[in-house]
Amino acid sequence: MSKELLANLSDAFGVSGYEKEVAEVAKNYLKSDALFHMDKIGNLYIKSKHTSDKKEKRPLKVLFDAHQDEVGFVIQAIRPNGMLDFLKVGGWVVSNVPAHTVIIKTHTGRKIKGVIASTPPHFMTETERKQALSFDKLVIDVGTSSKEETESLGIEIGDPVVPDVRFEMLNDNLCLGKAFDCRIGCACLLETFKDFYSNEKRNREIEIEAILTTQEEIGERGSTVAAQNTDADIAIIFEGCPADDTFTEAYKIQTALGKGPMLRHHDVSMITHPGFQRLAIDTATEFDLPIQRSVRSGGGTNGASYSLSKKAIPCIVIGIPVRYAHTHYCYSDYRDLLVAKELSLRILEKLNQEVFDKL
Structure with missing residues (x-):
């Protein structure tokens, strides 16, 4: 094999x-x-x-x-500050999603790295910290600060997204990917x-x-x-x-x-x-x-x-x-x-x- x-x-x-x-x-x-x-x-x-x-x-x-x-994600909208709203594709548990990197593929085939982000704990109220996380509270950040800057990367609504992970053999038998x-x-x-x-x-x-x-x-x-x-x-x-x-x-x-x-x-x-x-x-x-x-x-x-x-x-x-x-x-x-x-x-x-x- x-x-x-x-x-x-x-x-x-x-x-x-x-x-x-x-x-x-x-x-x-x-x-x-x-x-x-x-x-x-x-x-x-x-x-x-x-x-x-x-x-x-x-x-x-x-x-x-x-x-x-x-399973992956799809870009739903671009916010004025450049952040990306997205929807899940396939079965995800929301708590497994934040703080991971992803790859967005544009219609030209360009691949762009992003980070799935949520509101940092420093800026959350005590009530907000206790609330269950939901997908509508998450964004993908590609390191930009405006909608125009994000669009200049070639990112559009509907672009597909996958986890940013590379395959490894950790020993003779254990596969990670x-x-x-x-x-x-x-x-x-x-x-x-x-x-x-x-x-x-x-x-x-x-x-x-x-x-x-x-x-x-x-x-x-x-x-x-x-x-x-x-x-x-x-x-x-x-x-x-x-x-x-x-x-x-x-x-x-x-x-x-x-x-x-x-x-x-x-x-x-x-x-x-x-x-x-x-x-x-x-x-x-x-x-x-x-x-x-x-x-x-x-x-x-x-x-x-x-x-x-x-x-x-x-x-x-x-x-x-x-x-x-x-x-x-x-x-x-x-x-x-x-x-x-x-x-x-x-x-x-x-x-x-x-x-x-x-x-």
């Missing part, structure tokens, strides 16, 4: 609706192996160059999905796709279509479109799933770092296909691969779009644990990513039309 690939994906600018940098990383990584098509919502469809349209028997078509977008939800899923998708087609002994009874989707963080919009465009029979959703090992009682931890990928049974968006889920669990057991299983009262994935498509595509979610998802800084364990890839490849070895029919 390429740590450079994960770094490039994590560092790419890709708030919902503005994912093109992420797609370019993917295309550059697979340029020798794949054909690409992008639709008007920005979904990147990936097909191997090593497949042939002339086959006696239609192969079972396996869909890989991972979403490209990350932004947007691991779902760039770590994108990395696993791309590596699994590449490894599958580079294996001359691969399962010839299946073909893979990979789709890097957009706008998941604001309601699975890209996958809703993709579900109408794919003729896949079955789907694996790669995700960066919120870890619960820093605040949950030990007996209830279901998504811990370093314990393997998470197979999700249930969330508010989807009930995972029981037959496909059992195949994944049994495969992990057979090959002694560590996994975690979860049942969630919240959250959701692109699996919802495919499972509710015309074909009711059976889906599983292979989630790589991410601490502090939807904040500036995420932790993930590199070993979980490796196991997720291995599990995916082992599942692909088993899939064929007969197995599919029995799910």
Whole structure:
């Protein structure tokens, strides 16, 4: 698994609706192996160059999905003093937002650093200090003192904004960066796709279509479109799933770092296909691969779009644990990513039309 690939994906600018940098990383990584098509919502469809349209028997078509977008912000207004009002894009907790730096991308592609600021405590009354913080009390400061000065930087209403964080490996396994939800899923998708087609002994009874989707963080919009465009029979959703090992009682931890990928049974968006889920669990057991299983009262994935498509595509979610998802800084364990890839490849070895029919 390429740590450079994960770094490039994590560092790419890709708030919902503005994912093109992420797609370019993917295309550059697979340029020798794949054909690409992008639709008007920005979904990147990936097909191997090593497949042939002339086959006696239609192969079972396996869909890989991972979403490209990350949570971020969007510029709403420029104040007379040069400060920027902004709105959140995706799920943020307001207390995690202030006092961090961000990157604003202008329509020309220029990237401008800013600081998310709130009223300093020195200028707050005792009552104000006790009040809950809200987004309308925050601004982005780009170091200017007037609206004209801010506009001279090229900043406009509607400009997208992402956290200002660079990827790091803190040791052999601990990754730190932004947007691991779902760039770590994108990395696993791309590596699994590449490894599958580079294996001359691969399962010839299946073909893979990979789709890097957009706008998941604001309601699975890209996958809703993709579900109408794919003729896949079955789907694996790669995700960066919120870890619960820093605040949950030990007996209830279901998504811990370093314990393997998470197979999700249930969330508010989807009930995972029981037959496909059992195949994944049994495969992990057979090959002694560590996994975690979860049942969630919240959250959701692109699996919802495919499972509710015309074909009711059976889906599983292979989630790589991410601490502090939807904040500036995420932790993930590199070993979980490796196991997720291995599990995916082992599942692909088993899939064929007969197995599919029995799910």
